[in-house]
Amino acid sequence: MASEIKNLENLCIHTITTKPLKFEVACAKYAALGIKGISIWRDAVDGLDHRSVVSCLKENDLTPVSYVRGGFFPAFEKRKRDSAIKDNILMLREAAAMEIPMLVLVCGAEPRQSLQQSRDQIRQGIETILPKARELNVKLAIEPLHPMYADTRSAITSLEQANAMAEYFGDDFLGIAVDVYHLWFDGDLENQIKRCGSNHNLFAYHICDWNVPTVDMLLDRGVMGEGCIPLKQIRGWMEEAGFRGFHEVEIFSTRFWEGDQDNFLDKIVNAYRKHS
């Protein structure tokens, strides 16, 4: 079973979670609540000077965890695949400049070709950017997505497939982001987390909840405890597999984005203590 959550040392928030807040405001609010980690979505720092981002993080004693999100390698046209690789390398440079140690890969899928072809293009994309990741000291984390996103967002739809991809490379700079939203139902999840840990590939852990009912396929994630994901059980498996990193709250929610962000953050912190 999962260990008791005694403090907020491992709590991290993705900036997308509080999408309406400007970056500096989000940092100040997270810090005021005692949150220690932040994962930064590209849009949140668009147009900001990288040094000012680093300063803002230091002033608020926030540890940057992940830069989100690279990937989207598959495309029907070679021109588009090349362009995706260029953009991933640019994101690696941005992450390095902001001292963010990891880039999350939402790997992508192209509905006009087979999932296997998309996975081949993902492998080629990762192969191409890995040397740059190593050079810049920014790790890559493959995030397997829920199968309902297999058409356009990710041909990697299970932890098993992500494990196989990471093991194919066997590289210290390539691992996996386990997001409960995408994987909670998988009957093989405990085993695959164990496998991931034993190969030193457990790079990140994302949490939220699955609302019952879910009214939107993308923008209706719940706060921990609101839905049906067995969060403590999955965290227990992560801990048993050796994971000691941040617990990253990543919630896309039209409902919460429309509401007061201070209330929302309070709710997240309470839910984190009680239900994650």
Next chain:
Amino acid sequence: MASEIKNLENLCIHTITTKPLKFEVACAKYAALGIKGISIWRDAVDGLDHRSVVSCLKENDLTPVSYVRGGFFPAFEKRKRDSAIKDNILMLREAAAMEIPMLVLVCGAEPRQSLQQSRDQIRQGIETILPKARELNVKLAIEPLHPMYADTRSAITSLEQANAMAEYFGDDFLGIAVDVYHLWFDGDLENQIKRCGSNHNLFAYHICDWNVPTVDMLLDRGVMGEGCIPLKQIRGWMEEAGFRGFHEVEIFSTRFWEGDQDNFLDKIVNAYRKHS
């Protein structure tokens, strides 16, 4: 690869596909197009005399394929589980009275308990109704559902899990309905179809397509060829695994239900010939 589709001998339509049509009208329209099979949703024949249903099928030379849908075994309260079993037995009697040879099981899930607990209750439910299925000569087909329905509709979210459940019983009266909508993305699908066939558990094959984008989690299925499901490849696997039954078109679609049903049926027949 899949064999060429030369005629409509194996085409079957689920009544829910043309939801706005009354049962007798649906039967007449299917027959006029040369469609040979019909799968009957319970709501379509609600209130009709069973003998009149049988007559209507015979008059239109339609073969009844499946009665849809039993299951929904898991519940938090024993009273509700007992009630689900009673209702399944009633559906078996209805199927027998209408000379429908198979009941499809959408197995159910209860978000307040673990998926494993729900699967245990599904196994108990099947165990309880199997003798009645045999007595009434109505087969049971477990339909694994897409993981996006794991919260309330089915704790069986993969063909692997359905195979394991069917093999646990090893009963001629229990098999599996393979629906491309729920399983198309599964990297292990070919193997699992092979396994299902070799255990004589391939009872039914449901087709439609996955729209890109999909705007509703339940009611936005596409007609074959509109989306990204590799239909011919999957049918090829079904045929290689020995399946020779009907190809059942099951489409839930607000968009098509709002339109002209004759045009919709023409579209289905053309799409069946070209894209399935």
